[in-house]
Amino acid sequence: MANERSLILFKPDAVQRRLCGELLSRIEKRGLKIVGLKMLQVTKELSAQHYAEHVEKPFYPLLEEFITSGPVVALVVEGPEAISVMRTMMGSTNGRESAxxxxxxxxxxxxxxxxxxxxxxxxxxxxxIPIYFKAEELIEYETTLAGWVCADDEK
Incomplete structure (x- = not known):
């Protein structure tokens, strides 16, 4: 299994609704390792860099308005198939349709x-990941529980 890293953003609505602790707790309880974590304000420039493939689309102005409307918490998670694990944990894009x-x-x-x-x-x-984190902001370390999260042949 591939050990992967994924960028995760707790968007302005999660911050405003005070859900960051709950979301972080779910990620940690699942067994993913946090290797980078910070709070920041997304600027228009940062938004355009992150969502470069959407900048010319008609919905982009609303996306930019939302993502720049308040602080976000950015983190990098690491673990076996971290990307697909996080995508499953997040659910469908539309909360009304999400399990x-x-x-x-x-x-x-x-x-x-x-x-x-x-x-x-x-x-x-x-x-x-490099849009939000410098290489030196990502921490390499072993957790004491790693052997209890996945078998050696699954890492």
Missing amino acids: LGTIRGDFGLSRQMNLIHGSDGPEAAARE
Whole structure:
């Protein structure tokens, strides 16, 4: 299994609704390792860099308005198949259509205000992580519980 890293953003609605601790707790309880974590304000420039593929689309101005409307919490998670694990945990983009038990299914009712962003593949993660984190801000370490999360042949 591939040990991967994924960029995760707790979006402004998650911060304003004081859900960051709950979301972080779910990620940690699942067994993913946090290797980078910070709070920041997304600027228009940062938004355009992150969502470069959407800048020319008609919905982009609303996306930019939302993501720059308040602080976000950015983190990098690491673990076996971290990208797909996080995508499953997040649920469908639209909270109304997302399964109960997922982050969006448990806390969301909106397509746009959907609480959390996660890289959608290895290429996206490789592009997104350096937008939010310098290499020296990502910490390499072993957790004392790693052997209890996955068997050696699953890492």
